[in-house]
Amino acid sequence: NAGVTQTPKFQVLKTGQSMTLQCAQDMNHNSMYWYRQDPGMGLRLIYYSASEGTTDKGEVPNGYNVSRLNKREFSLRLESAAPSQTSVYFCASRKGTGGRTEAFFGQGTRLTVV
Amino acid sequence: QKEVEQDPGPLSVPEGAIVSLNCTYSNSAFQYFMWYRQYSRKGPELLMYTYSSGNKEDGRFTAQVDKSSKYISLFIRDSQPSDSATYLCASRGTNNAGNMLTFGGGTRLMVKP
Numbered sequence: 001n002a003g004v005t006q007t008p009k010f011q012v013l014k015t016g017q018s019m020t021l022q023c024a025q026d027m028n029h030n031s032m033y034w035y036r037q038d039p040g041m042g043l044r045l046i047y048y049s050a051s052e053g054t055t056d057k058g059e060v061p062n063g064y065n066v067s068r069l070n071k072r073e074f075s076l077r078l079e080s081a082a083p084s085q086t087s088v089y090f091c092a093s094r095k096g097t098g099g100r101t102e103a104f105f106g107q108g109t110r111l112t113v114v
Numbered sequence: 115q116k117e118v119e120q121d122p123g124p125l126s127v128p129e130g131a132i133v134s135l136n137c138t139y140s141n142s143a144f145q146y147f148m149w150y151r152q153y154s155r156k157g158p159e160l161l162m163y164t165y166s167s168g169n170k171e172d173g174r175f176t177a178q179v180d181k182s183s184k185y186i187s188l189f190i191r192d193s194q195p196s197d198s199a200t201y202l203c204a205s206r207g208t209n210n211a212g213n214m215l216t217f218g219g220g221t222r223l224m225v226k227p
Binding site: 040048058 | 116118120122155156157158159160163202204214215217218219220
């Protein structure tokens with residue numbers, strides 16, 4: 001089973017360029033999340049989608065936009081990349097938003113903005 | 115102050131040692147507590163899950179939560195080199211929209227043969 005698939009795995013951008021990180025899950029999960037991981041900071045939530053058709057801001061949404069394209073796919077867009085957005089980005093999905101439901105993570109996208 | 119604090123390590127132990135990993139949290143609304151394991155250049159994977167206070171054991175791993183002191187622990191018995199990874203504690207409440215997880219910064223563990 002593929003689980004949560006992220007593309008690309010690596011990307012280098014110049015300051016001011018734009019790009020979209022793609023995420024797809026094949027587990028029929030309702031909720032999807034985008035996190036960024038920086039050294040010593042753990043994982044910080046950027047945006048989430050509790051269900052198809054809804055999106056909400058997390059802890060660090062500035063400089064990002066998201067689209068829940070359908071139940072499977074949740075994309076993260078950087079409109080004008082900045083060096084502060086250099087990070088490892090993880091997409092995650094969960095079956096629901098309540099009770100004991102495990103979050104599954106993708107393998108990550110390593111983004112460098114120069 | 116971060117809501118979930120964790121010593122970044124690295125923590126280096128010999129194979130077979132008992133490992134103790136700890137976190138503290140500040141949000142009294144947190145009810146669910148998790149430990150994730152993350153190997154280098156991989157995504158986090160759920161290792162242990164605990165609701166409210168108490169202990170939970172799974173093989174060589176034991177998770178403890180003490181809500182009175184807001185303290186979360188993970189114990190690894192008979193540690194193996196394959197346990198070398200970064201361990202992330204995470205917590206969440208019951209009423210926040212989307213049930214967002216709040217993560218600690220992670221502790222890097224190295225188990226030497």
